[in-house]
Amino acid sequence: MPRTALRICPLCEATCGLTLTIDGTAVTGARGDRDDVFSRGFICPKGAAFGALDSDPDRLRTPLVRRGGQLREADWDEAFEAVATALPALVQEYGTQSVGVVLGNPNVHTMAGALYPPLLLKALGTRNLFTASTLDQMPKHVSSGLLFGDPFAIPVPDLDRTDFLLLIGANPVESNGSLCTAPDFPGRLKALRARGGTLVVVDPRRTRTARLADRHLAPRPGSDALLLAALAHTLLAERLAAPGVLGEHLLGFGELADALASFPPEAVAPACDLTAAEIRILARDLAAAPTAAVYGRIGSCTVTYGTLTSWLVDVLNILTGNLDRPGGALFPLPAAGPRPRSGSRKGFATGRWRSRVSGHPEAKSELPIAALAEEIETPGEGRIRAVVAIAANPVLSAPDGQRLDAALAGLDFMVSVDPYLNETSRHAHVVLPPPPPSQSAHHDFAFNGFAIRNQARYTRAAVPLEAGLLDECEIHARLVLAVAGLHGAAVPDAAAAVDAPVVLATLAKETADPQSPLYGQDPVRLAGLLTGESGPERRLDLMLRLGPYGDLFDTVGAALPPAAAGGEPAVERPDGEGGAGEGAAPAGLSLERLLAHPHGIDLGPLRPRLPAVLKTRSGRIELLPDPIAAELPRLRAALAERPAALVLVGRRHLRSNNSWLHNVPALSGGSNRCTLQVNPRDAERLCLTDGGRALITADGGSLEVPVEVTDTVRTGVVSLPHGWGHDRDGARLTVAAAAPGANVNQLLDGTLLDAPSGTAVLNGFPVNVAPLP
Template identity: 80%
Template structure:
């Protein structure tokens, strides 16, 4: 008989609750979980296709090991034997810095991706970490680190209470949001307008989000930072700035007017291709709104001044008094975050603590630019990357100049790929370790709860047992840690989790500020629940977190009410007296007793406790930002190029990893070059014809789609395509491969502060093809 089971969707950042129909040991249907405390039944086409994603026949079912130059199926023991024989020996011969680790976007959609890569990096001792962040969101991490002292202190718009929302470079109606976890983002935008609020969208394309807006501004791509600087200048020059209580928590307010003095609306208008009047009106409306939030995403991050744009988003939220304010932009408090302590100065945030070997790119958040990976593999010398471990990563498609990286991967001494597919990157591996389908994996959103528009906690046990021959992804990554550490065969995978638990408890019990200070770590470890190492670690994080029981009353009965969650939320807000036990606080057992999740309440003001700067205040004009402003000031004199390219999102896609699911291909999800009719006429291009696109890194031949949804002077080509390389096993994707837009880039265009590749707003030339 068919049955139903609950599962949090792992296919985008919205993290919606799903009700799955299970029949014949497979997922046969998916609908929104109406009782989910966060998503309330919302579902998008990706979630509806959960069963098709889960049962994709091209998913690898067993490890692959390269023998005689060919990847062949092997046992798990043979796969880890090969890793254990190769990696420690190569590290011993060439050194730890000859190992590179690449983490792709899907890592943050799994429990394993949150729990094990830090342990892997520690075991390897390498500084060569490359992640999808430098292809996406790193500018926001850097700006938050500089402003607030913590790169993960990212305020999100209070969508349900704001009166005025300014979106830049974001298309959440199709992306479902990013660095802003919000199920039914489209519904929240419609509700904003229905209650009399205002939505302003800044985007060179008339996206589905822009069509919902009260006002749509279509500036030149790449000019976001200039526009934001002019808005801030107007607020200061016209005495509209009103930071209110933020002033006592902020330093640098007095210097900001001089730093932005050159960025008048009249000065930036030509570069933005907007009028000065439009800019001034927007600034005045932002200041006049009862509450307001400014939110910028990938279109404002993956540009030349991405970090400045990300910084200026929060400068505007501060100047208008809307940071850390209901209806403005607030800091979420995840259930697995460290429990808040008293406000005090912190260690601050530093950039460039080390640099890449070849081009000297400074690290940001302990990461190096993904665009530098190929040269680190190709270039001989001490520290040349000889070993690569890629987890859920496909940089051949997602990074600039994939052809160069494709060639470089061939020269590696050894490569491990943890990936369910043999894709454009994993086909180069010496060992491929395939995780099971999501239905066979437990799930908790460690990353996305930190960006959620409402505090909540939800846990999904696996809805189907592991098929014979498969291995849980947490066990895969734990065994990988043991293999590279030289401990393969001498320790069980659970030993990795128990070491993590002991390390955390030893630190907590030794910290005088912790509520478990002075207790016995071994006794506390014995109180943890859960049927696996990952579950025990989750229980530990929940119990030590801001809503957790702090191990108080662990032997007591749970009344199965939500009073404990409320008590924990009050404690997080500072309502509990010091030392008062949250006897019914969060734990894994409480989450398991509430399968639709536990609501922890709306976002609340958290300043100054969230600050970790050396001053203990918001540092509004940090030195790296001040040093970067003159470079942007010089750009005011630049003459716009004739055509620039931007990417675009598709509702039924997420980067490159959903192109192999028939239900998520076709329709509007096509790899076409969108161009405005006026530009098409000028260049002799016709709808349905073909064109050659040329930029720094090379050229592509693409089908043309003529549409007025994109403004003049701009063309748009989506990201994540190019499934035409021999050796992959992606039958659906390879049938309609599209072209890889990142092949137009050679990797030299980077935002200097964050190392993020400039994937939007770069110049291109078009040539009609017969």
């Protein structure tokens, strides 16, 4: 008889609660969980297709090991034995830097991906870490690190309470949001307008988000930093800046006006292809709003001045007094995150080491993924000879995929943790496939740190682990043991063996800290109090108990507060964060209490957190840090540059998420197509026809693409989506291969980067387009 089970959706950053219908071990349906404390029943087409993804016949069900040049099915012991034999030997011969680790976007959508890669990096001892962040959000991490001292201190718009929302380079109606975890983003935007608020969208395309807006500005792509600088200049020059209570936390406010003196609207307008009046009106409306929030995403990060743009987003929130204010932009306080402590002010810096070949500075301990190919190809000491790729497909997602494709083929050894044999994992010597998502437990470690409301949710596996498969956390743990030179097969529960030392080390540090309420206690005794059916659950229990709402191992346990609206108990955050009340545990959150509330526990709206959130050396918001000041002359020089006649931008689609979901029939077809969108005026000028084909060329190469003539894209701009190009031999993606599309990143040679963050410029780069017969 069919049954139902709950599962948090892992397919985008909205983290909606799902109710799965299960017949035997098959997921036959998925709908929104109406009782979920966060998503309240919202579901998008990706979540509705959960069952089809879960049962995809192309998913690998057994490990693959390369023998005689061919990938062949193997058992788990053989696969880990191959890793334990090859990787330690390579490190022994060539050194720790001979191994690179690549983490893909899906990595942060799993518990295993949050818990084990740091342990893997420690076991390997390598600094060669490459992640999807340098194709996406690294500029925001760098700007937040410079402003607040913590690259993860990213304020999010208070969508449900703001009066004025300015979106720049973001299309959350189709992406479901990014670095802003908000189920039903479209509904929240509609609610904003229904309560009399204002939505302004800045985007070169008339996206579905832009269609909801009160005002849509379509500037020239790549001019975001100039536009935001002009808005900030106007606020300062017209004495509209009013930081209010933020003033006591600011360092460098007096220097900001001089730093931005070169960017009045009249100087910036031609480069943006907007009028000076439009810019001034927007600045004045932003300042006049009772509350306001500025939010920028992919389109504002993956451009030449991505870090400056990300910095200016928060500068505007600061100048209008809307940072750390209800209705503005606030800092979430996740349940499994660290408990705020005073005195932790190490600050943030980039460039603590550099890449071997081109000398790219690290940012947040990561190197630009655009540099991976040259690090593999270039001979010499420290050359990357082996790669461990986890949920990563950089052949499609990184610039110049053909070069990287060839480089990966020349590795001495490669391990891929991936459910598919895709364009990247086909090069691996060992492929370790995780089970379908219904067979994995889930807690959002990453995305709760960007959530628009504090909450805690955890779902255990909805379906028992299929015979012959290995739990994803167990795969990661055995990989850690294998790269350390230990044979994972000799350990019956590798996750428990790997997790136990982590738990004890964490508790030892906690009990040795005089600021901790657990100071002086026995870490072994506390470890014995943890609950959970597995090592990962014990680690989650530990993080919840030590977190800002945790019970701090109070074995008596405080009662949860009365039920909140919606029927689920609400847990109040500790009062006096950063003050006398810090460390109190009125709510007593733990894994046991979370399991007692399967639809989650509401922890309340976001609240002001300054100054506790600041980790700068000064203890204040460092408004004009040196790396930012050093970038401003480059931005100033851009005012004199002649704009390219035609530039390219990417685009999102509700039924897609990078290269992940193109193998799911329910998410293919329709408007989810890999076409080159062209404005009718440009199409006429370039002799392009709707449904015809075109040759598009840039510094990295050329592509043949189908043309879609549409007025949703402004003149001087063409748009091609990201994540396509499923046409390489050796991949096993039947549905995706039937409509492979073109890999837009093949147009890039990897040299165009946002300098402070090392992020590839994927938007606003010049192209040439010509018709094909």
